[in-house]
Amino acid sequence: MAVPPSAPQPRASFHLRRHTPCPQCSWGMEEKAAASASCREPPGPPRAAAVAYFGISVDPDDILPGALRLIQELRPHWKPEQVRTKRFTDGITNKLVACYVEEDMQDCVLVRVYGERTELLVDRENEVRNFQLLRAHSCAPKLYCTFQNGLCYEYMQGVALEPEHIREPRLFRLIALEMAKIHTIHANGSLPKPILWHKMHNYFTLVKNEINPSLSADVPKVEVLERELAWLKEHLSQLESPVVFCHNDLLCKNIIYDSIKGHVRFIDYEYAGYNYQAFDIGNHFNEFADRVPLCHPGWSTVTQS
Template identity: 65%
Template sequence: MANYIHVPCGSPEVPRLELTVLESGYREGAMNLLKELRPHWKPEEITTQVFTDGITNKLIGCYVGNRMEDVVLVRIYGNKTELLVDREEELKSFRVLQAHGCAPQLYCTFNNGLCYEFMQGEALDPQHVCTPKIYRLIARQLAKIHAIHAHNGWIPKSNLWYKMKKYFSLVPTEFEDKLINERFLHHVPNPQVLQAEMTWMKEVLSSLGSPVVLCHNDLLCKNIIYNEKRGNVKFIDYEYSGYNYQAYDIGNHFNEFAGVNEVDYRLYPSRELQEQWLRWYLEAFKVYKGFSMDVSDTEVEILYVQVNKFALASHFFWGLWALIQAKYSKIDFDFLGYAIVRLDQYFKMKPEVTALTAPE
C-alpha cells in the first residue's frame, strides 16, 4: 500500500543508521545515534528523559542544558510491532507530512526505530479536545492533512479492510496464563462472531461514499500537541498513517475523546459538538481543496452519519490490535482489558449508529 503514497520531489532523503537501540540499555544506544546526529554535543552534558505515554513504543528525549530548545526524540519500536505497522508506509507518510509542514523534522531511521524533532507544546487530554478553541484547531489541521495530494496519479484505495483482516489473522486463540485465558474466553467474542462483524462492516461502510484520503488513523489526545503561544496544533506519531476513509479518521478521533488509560465513553462528543466540529472541518477542507468554504446543513448531516458509522470500525480495529498487543507487548498496560472495552463499545454502539440515515 505504501506505493500509493508519493513523496514530493525534492524532499530530503532520510539517513538510515545501522544501529540497534536496546530498551534495557537505551542511553548507550541513544548516545551512539547522537554521535551521528549531534556530534558537537558532549556526552557528559546530555540528558535522556523517558516519555511514558506511549503504549506501542518507548520514546526517549535527548537534550543538552535545561531549556530543551533542541531535543532529539528517539523512538524504539515495541516488541513484535512489525506485525502491526507497515514501516515503509509510516516513513513515507512522515516524509509527506513533513513536506507539507504538518510534521516535525525526521532526522534518521535505525534498525529498530527512528529519530525526529521534538515539537514544542502540550500533549492534550480528553478535557482539552472538547473545548471550541482547541477542537477548531484540530479540525482544521486534520482537514489540511486530508487535503494533501500524495498519490501520484493513482486512485487511492483504503487499506482498512486489508489491515483489519491481517490483524484478525494475528489475534491469539489462547493465553498461557490460566486467569488471563479465562478472562479472554469469557469476555471476547469467538472468532466466528468477529469474522461475521468484519464482513458486515466491509459491506455496509464501504458503500457510504466516504472519500479516501491521507489519514493519521491514530488521533488520540496524546498525539495532538497544542502550542498555546503559536495558537496551533500539530499531530505526532504516524505509525498507522496511510490512505483510509475520511470518516474513519474523524470517527476514530471522536472515540478517543474517551481517553486511553481510564476509558469513559460518556465523554464521546455530543451530536451538537460533532456538528460544530464537522462544520469547521468541512469549511477548512474545502478551502484547502481550492473550493468555496460554504457548507450546507446537508453536508454536515451526511458526514455526521458517515463518521458515527465508521466509529464502529475504529472500535473493532483497535480491539483486534489490543488483543495482539496483549500477546506480545512488553509494555505495562492492560491490553486485554482495553480490547474488551473497545469491542464491548462496538456492540453497544452498533444498533444506535446503524439506525442513522443520511439525507438524500
C-alpha cells in the first residue's frame, strides 16, 4: 500500500508501477499553466446549441424582483399577480427559488443565483455545456436561459434524498444505474483528461493564503501540502481508473427520486466533467457516510475484543 511522503516508502508495491518521482507528474506543471490561462478547466464536452441569455442581474439578498423579471421573459403568458414562488434552502453556495402558477408545479421554472465569488472555482461556461450534454442524454432537466449571475431551468419532479434513504437497496440500485449511465457518455473520440488535479490546484491556490493563523497547529504548512498533492498525483495517476464523464458532487440533496416514474436523476452540474470513475463513486459515499449515526437501526453491531 502506498504511504504518505513523511513515512518510509516500501520496497515493493503491488499496484504501483513506478517507484521514482516522475518529472511529468510533479505538482504544478500542468496545473500552473492552466491557472495562468484564466483558470479554465481542461477541455470539456463539445459546445452545444446556444442558450438564451438575458442581461439581468438578480440580487442574491432579494431574489424575487429579479426572478419575476426573468419569468416575464420566459413565461410572458403568466400573469405576474398569479405567479407563486417557493424558496429552497438546502443549497450550500447558490440560492434557488421556484416560480410557478399551477399548484401541481408541472410547469415550474427554477431560478438559481450563483454564490458570491464562486466563479473563482467554477467554470460557468463549462457548467452550461455539461448541463446541455446531460440533457441530450436524458439525464438533466431543460435549461431555459442564463443571466448575469445565474441560470433558469426546469423543475424536476420528485424529492431530494436524505442519508437514511441512500441505504435502501431499491434506491441505491437506482443511483448506481444513473451513475453508470452518465459514466458512459463519451467525449466524441477525444481523450479526456481528469479534472481532479486542476480543480485541486485551483482550490489550493485560492485558500493557501487564507488559512486562519489560529489553525496553524492543526493545518500543515503550505510546503507540506504541496508535497502531499504532488505525491497523490504521482501515485493515484498510476491506478488506471477509467476517465469517464462524472458528476463529481453526488451528495444526497443532489439526487432526486421520482416515485411515480421509478427513477432517480442528479442535479447541480457545477463540478461535472471528465474524471476518474473511482473518484465519482468514492466521493458519493464520502458525501453521506459520515452523516448516518453508527447506531442507525438496521446496522449490524460490531464489537471489538
